[in-house]
Amino acid sequence: xxxxxxLRVPVxxxxxxLVGLSASLFLGRLGIEHLLVEKHPxxxxxxxxxxxxxxxxxxxxxxxxxxxxxxxxxxxxxNHGILQAGSLTGDDQEWLFKEIDPGGGLARFSPSxxxxxxxxxxxxxxxxxxxxxxxxxxxxxxxMTFDPDGxxxxxxxxxxxxxxxxxxxxxxxxxxDGPRSPIREQLRIGQSGPGDLFHNVSITFRSRKLAxxxxxxxxxxxxxxxxxxxxxxxxxxxxxxxxxxxxWQPERGETLEDFTDERCAEHIRRATGAPDIDVEITGKxxxxxxxxxxxxxxxxxxFLAGDSAHEMSPTGAFGSNTGIQDAHNxxxxxxxxxxxxxxxxxxxxxxxxxxxxxxxxxxxxxxxSAEHSHPGFAPAPGVGGGKKGGLLPVALGYRYVRGAxxxxxxxxxxxxxxxxxxxxxxxxxxxxxxxxxGERKSTLDLYERSFVLLxxxxxxxxxxxxxxxxxxxxxxxxxxxIGAGSDLEPENGADWAQAHGTSAKGAVLVRPxxxxxxxxxxxxxxxxxxxxDVLSSLLSRG
Numbered sequence: 001x002x003x004x005x006x007l008r009v010p011v012x013x014x015x016x017x018l019v020g021l022s023a024s025l026f027l028g029r030l031g032i033e034h035l036l037v038e039k040h041p042x043x044x045x046x047x048x049x050x051x052x053x054x055x056x057x058x059x060x061x062x063x064x065x066x067x068x069x070x071x072x073x074x075x076x077x078x079n080h081g082i083l084q085a086g087s088l089t090g091d092d093q094e095w096l097f098k099e100i101d102p103g104g105g106l107a108r109f110s111p112s113x114x115x116x117x118x119x120x121x122x123x124x125x126x127x128x129x130x131x132x133x134x135x136x137x138x139x140x141x142x143x144m145t146f147d148p149d150g151x152x153x154x155x156x157x158x159x160x161x162x163x164x165x166x167x168x169x170x171x172x173x174x175x176x177d178g179p180r181s182p183i184r185e186q187l188r189i190g191q192s193g194p195g196d197l198f199h200n201v202s203i204t205f206r207s208r209k210l211a212x213x214x215x216x217x218x219x220x221x222x223x224x225x226x227x228x229x230x231x232x233x234x235x236x237x238x239x240x241x242x243x244x245x246x247x248w249q250p251e252r253g254e255t256l257e258d259f260t261d262e263r264c265a266e267h268i269r270r271a272t273g274a275p276d277i278d279v280e281i282t283g284k285x286x287x288x289x290x291x292x293x294x295x296x297x298x299x300x301x302x303f304l305a306g307d308s309a310h311e312m313s314p315t316g317a318f319g320s321n322t323g324i325q326d327a328h329n330x331x332x333x334x335x336x337x338x339x340x341x342x343x344x345x346x347x348x349x350x351x352x353x354x355x356x357x358x359x360x361x362x363x364x365x366x367x368x369s370a371e372h373s374h375p376g377f378a379p380a381p382g383v384g385g386g387k388k389g390g391l392l393p394v395a396l397g398y399r400y401v402r403g404a405x406x407x408x409x410x411x412x413x414x415x416x417x418x419x420x421x422x423x424x425x426x427x428x429x430x431x432x433x434x435x436x437x438g439e440r441k442s443t444l445d446l447y448e449r450s451f452v453l454l455x456x457x458x459x460x461x462x463x464x465x466x467x468x469x470x471x472x473x474x475x476x477x478x479x480x481x482i483g484a485g486s487d488l489e490p491e492n493g494a495d496w497a498q499a500h501g502t503s504a505k506g507a508v509l510v511r512p513x514x515x516x517x518x519x520x521x522x523x524x525x526x527x528x529x530x531x532x533d534v535l536s537s538l539l540s541r542g
Contacts, residue, residue, distance in 0.1 A: 015176030019306030026331035028133025051317025073117035087273025181308035229270035297351035345540030423500035457486025465527035
C-alpha cells in the first residue's frame with residue numbers, strides 16, 4: 001500500500017458512460033464518497049443505446065432521476081414499435097410489434113414504464129443528478145495504472161488536458177471501462193461466448209424529406225432488408241435528425257475509410273426506397289455487436305460492471321440495461337460494507353447474482369436478434385430456435401437463485417418463461433400502490449437506503465422484532481405495517497399478503513435494491529431470533 005497519495009476515496013469508478021454515471025448516482029444517494037474518472041472530455045454526443053427498460057426506469061425512479069429522464073426523452077415519447085420492411089415505400093412491411101405495452105398491462109406490475117432516451121440525452125441527466133448527490137466526476141482524466149492489494153487499490157491518474165498526474169488510494173474500484181476493458185485484461189479475467197456477431201457503422205444524418213416518407217409510422221427502429229442496401233433506421237427527432245446502422249465487414253478487408261459520405265448517402269436512399277431524399281451525413285462511428293460474458297465479475301477489490309463484464313446483441317437493448325442494473329446491485333452492497341453494516345462476504349454475492357443474469361440475458365438477446373432477422377446478424381446453428389417469450393421476463397422477471405437471498409430454489413431458471421412477481425425470494429418485490437401519511441406511492445419507492453420488513457398492520461410482533469434486530473446488528477432496518485389503517489394502506493383494498501405470497505401472520509424482507517431477500521409464509525415461534533439469523537446471514541455476519 002502506498003501511504004503517500006494525493007487523494008483517498010472509498011470508491012474509484014473508471015468510466016463515465018451510462019454504467020459509470022449510474023454507479024456514481026447510486027453511490028451518492030447512499031452517501032458513499034467516490035471519484036469517477038473518464039478519459040473522454042465530455043458525455044457521449046452520439047445517439048445510441050437508447051432503449052431503457054422498465055426495471056432500469058424503476059431504479060432511476062428510486063434514485064430521483066426518472067422525471068428528468070422522461071423530459072429529456074419527450075421527443076420520442078410516441079415512438080413504440082419495430083418495423084421490418086424491404087423499403088419504406090414498398091408493400092413488403094411488417095410490424096414485429098407495434099406497441100411496447102399494448103393495453104397498458106404493465107401498470108399491474110410497475111409504477112414505471114419503458115423509456116426511449118438516447119445515450120447522448122441520458123448521460124447529461126445522470127451526470128447532473130450524480131453531481132447533485134456529491135459525486136466527484138472528472139472528465140479528460142485517464143487511469144494510467146492500478147495496483148490492488150488486500151486492503152484497497154492504488155491508482156495513478158492523468159489529466160489529459162493539463163498533463164497533471166495524481167495518485168489515488170481507494171478501498172474499491174469499479175471497472176466501467178467498456179468492452180475492451182484494460183482493467184479486465186490486467187486482472188486476466190477471461191470471457192466466454194460466441195464472440196463477435198456482426199459489425200456496423202452508425203451513421204448520423206439530416207434529412208427533412210425523409211420525415212414525409214416515414215409519415216405517421218412512429219417506430220423505435222425500422223429494419224430495412226433490401227439485400228443490396230440493408231440496415232437499421234432510427235429516428236432521433238422524427239423530423240430531420242436520423243441514424244442509420246449500415247453493415248460493415250472488416251473481415252473482408254472493408255475499412256471505415258470505405259464509408260465515404262457519398263456511399264453512405266446512396267446506401268440510405270436505396271435502403272429506404274426514397275432515391276430523391278436529401279441526405280447530409282453528420283457523423284460516423286463504428287460499433288461491434290458481440291456476445292461475451294466475463295468468467296468472473298472481479299478480483300482483489302476490483303469489480304466489473306456493464307460492457308467490461310458482458311457484451312450482448314443489441315436487439316432488445318439488454319446490454320446497457322443489464323449494466324445499469326449491475327451498478328445498482330453493487331452500489332448497495334458496497335455501501336453496506338463501507339458503513340460497517342455488512343461483512344466483506346456480501347460483495348461476493350455481486351458475482352453470484354449478476355453473472356448468471358448476464359449469461360441468460362445475453363443468450364436471450366442473441367435469440368431475439370435471430371427472431372427479428374436483425375440486419376447483419378447471421379446466427380450460429382441452433383441460435384434462435386423459435387420464440388423464447390417476451391421482453392418482460394428478461395427485463396423484469398429475472399431472479400437471483402443464489403447470493404444474498406434465503407429460501408430460494410436454486411434449480412429454477414434465472415429467466416423464467418413467464419412474468420412471476422409474487423414475492424418469491426430472489427425476485428423483484430411486487431408493486432402495490434399504497435398511501436403513506438396521505439401520500440400515494442408504490443411499495444417499490446420504499447426500497448433504496450435500507451432493508452425493509454413488511455408485515456400485517458394488525459400484528460406488531462414482526463415490527464418489534466425488527467427494531468430489536470436493527471439495534472443488535474447496528475444496521476438500518478425499516479419495518480412497516482401494511483393494511484387498512486396501518487403505516488401503509490393498499491389502494492382499493494388490495495391484499496398485500498396474497499400479492500407477496502405470504503399470509504397475515506407472515507413477513508417479507510426486501511433488500512435495498514427491491515429484491516425479496518427472504519419470506520416467512522406464516523407466524524414463527526421467535527420472530528426476533530428468526531429475523532436476526534436471516535439478516536446476519538444476508539450480511540455475511542453470521
